[in-house]
Amino acid sequence: MMETRSPFLDTLFLLRKEGIMTIFSDIKSISQKEEQDAAYYFESEFEKERLEFLSDKINCDRETAVWAAKVLYHSAQLHLIRENTAKDLSQLIPLFKGKREINSILSADLSLRFLPQIISVLQDVDPEDPLIKILENILQQFHYSGIGFDLDLEKIDWEEELKDKTYRKLYLERVVENKAYRLAEMPYINQQLMAEFGMYKDVFWKDLQIINTEKP
16 A cells, blocks of 8 residues: 555554554644544455455454554554653543454454554563553453463453354464463363364474363
């Protein structure tokens, strides 16, 4: 997609294409037109990634995709621009008000997959930064995007969480890709991974422990 001369959109395009994010000297407001353009952009990006889902039942949640993009964009800008921003954090990083389902999880992931890197940068600057907790809570809710990041996911009902076979497949693949040991050693996820690995377990992840869930 061509550059738009919109700080919001150009930042998103560059990040997804080159893995680089632009930080501006002040926090630019996002117009309704920019949000609409972002919705179309993420819908097209979602369609590209859906080729890997092998499912025609998952659709882009444009509203959630734009929400996540704004969270990511503002989080990056707040890394450097903090003067008089404390009172505006709830407006710049709003809570998710939609329905958490497969469509919204995968749509949000188009942007939120980059959020752990921003949190790490913020932690290096100031571990007590209140923005960190806000972003960690978002990742806690959309933990598919935080696989490999240190999140407390002990209380999740994994059988219920991963009941959709497409989402389960994508989740397990990302656990393996990120060598997320803490997740991979949770009994249900470990069981699913071993079933997928079969006799080739050592090829995919040799040093991953097999968790025995049977009672002695």
